[in-house]
Amino acid sequence: MNRKLYNKFLDKSFTILGLVATLIGLVVLSALLIDVFTDGMGRLSWQFLMSYPSRRPEEAGILSAWVGTVWVMILTGLIAFPIGVMAGIYLEEYEKKTWFSNIIEINIANLAGVPSIIYGLLGLGLFVRVLALERSVLSGAATLAILVLPIIILSTREALRAVPFSIREASYALGATRWQTIRSQVLPAAMPGVLTGAILAMSRAIGETAPLITIGALTYVAFLPTSPISSEFPYISFQGIFDAFTVLPIQIFNWVSRPQKGFFTDAAAGIIVLLMITFIMNGIAVWLRYRYQKKIRW
C-alpha cells in the first residue's frame, strides 16, 4: 500500500473507532435511561412526590427525600462556593511560591481524588461529634461541601488562569489595586469557568450517598426539616438546618435493597426525580453561564 492510501486508511479507521467509542457510551446510557423510565415512569405521580416513605410500596413517596436533597444542596452550595472561590483566588492570585505552597497545591489536587467515604468519616468526627451538630442537614451539607471544595478550588484556579495577563496589565496600568483588578476584571472574565466548576461540583454532591450514610443520615424519615418561612414573627427560621434529614440517593438505595418488587418501581421513579433535579440544576447553570458570557462579550 502506498503511503498516502495508508494514511487515509488510518484516518478513516480512527474516525470509525472514535464513533464506535462514542456510540458505546451513548447506547449504554440510553439503555439505562430507557430501563429506568419504563420501570419508574408509571409510578411517578403527585402522590409519589408528596408522600413520606411507607412500608407499603404503593403508598410510599419521596417527599422527605427530595426536600432533604434540596435543603442539603442549597446549603452545600452556600458553604462550598464562597470558600472554594476565595481559596482559588488566594492560591492563584496572592500566594507566594514557596515549598509550603507547593505542598498545599499538591494536596488540593490529591484531595479531589480521595474516596468520598473518607469525607464521611471526617464529617462524622468533626461535625457530628466534635461540633455536636448531630445528624443534621448542616452536618450533611458541611461534609459534602468539604467533599466538593477541591473541585471548586481547582476549577476556579483554572478559570482565573485562562484570563489573559494583558487584561490584568491594563487594569494595573490605570492605577488599580490588586483587589480591584481581581474584583472588576479578572473574576468577571473568569465567571463562566468558575460557575461551570461549581455546577460540576454540585452534580457530584447530589449523587453522593456514602458520606451521608456515614455521618448517620436517616434512611426512613417521615417528617421535613422545619420550614425556613413561617407565618409567625420573625417569619424566617433557620431551625431546618439543624433537623435530621434524608436525601434522594439514600432513599433510592434503601428501596433497591428491599425484596418487594413494588419498592423496585419506587426506586426507579426516585431515580427519575433525581435525574430531573440534576437536569434543572444544569439548566440553571447553563443559563447563568450564558448570561455572564453575554455580559462579558469576549
Next chain:
Amino acid sequence: METAFKVKNLKAYYGPKEALKDVSFDILKKTVTAIIGPSGCGKSTFIRCLNRMNDLVLGFNVKGEILYDGKNIYSKDIDVIDIRRQIGMVFQKPNPFPKSIYENVVYGLRIQGINRKETLDNVVEESLRKAAIWEEVKDRLHTSALQLSGGQQQRLCIARAIATEPEVILFDEPCSALDPIATAKIEDLITALKQEYTVVIVTHNMQQAARVSEYTGFFMMGELVEFDATQKIFTTPSNKMTEDYITGRFG
C-alpha cells in the same frame, strides 16, 4: 523646557540577569521621546520602569533612580498606585477589557470611586474625542469593545489612558499589531497628544521614531548608546553603532 523624568544610573535585573546597564538621561515634559533599538535590547524593560509595571514581574529589581517631578518613583514612600495614575500606558497588543466601550473608558475613574453619571459621560466623550475615535463609536458606546477593529481598539486604549488625566503616556510599540492605515492614525494622534502630555514611545520602526518624536534614545544590549534630538540622531549620529543601526546595517 522642564524635565519630566530624570533617569540616573538605572540598572534593571530579572533575577540575576541584567537587562539595563547604567542608563542615564532626561525626558522632557510635553515632548515625544522615542526609544529605539534591536529586539531584546531592553526597550520594554526601560519603559515599564517609568510606571513601575515591572513590579508585576517576579524577581525583578532595579538599582539607581528615576526622578519624576523631583521624586524617586522607586523610593519606599511612593505609592505605586499614584504613579500609575499620573503615568498612563498603552501596550503593544490592544488590550481592551471585555466590556462595553463606555465601561472601558470609565474604568480608571470608577476605581477611584468616581461614579457620577454626568461626570463619566463627559469624560467618555472628551477622552474618545482626544483619541480620535468618538465619531466612529458614539452611537455604540454600550456595545462590546471587542467588536472594534484592532486599530480602533488601540485608540480606545489610548482614550482609556487619557480618561484619568495622566501627565505622561507611555507607548510600548503601539502599532506593531496594526495595519499601515491604523498606524498612521495612531501616529497622528501621538503627535497631537504632545500638546498636553509627555509621551514616551518604544518602537522598532525607525521611520516612526523619525516621524513622531523630538528626542530619540538608542538602546543596545541594555545600554543607552546615544540620546539626542531625533533630527540629530537620524542625520548626524555621533556613535558608529547608532549610525549602523539607523542605516539598517543590523537590527
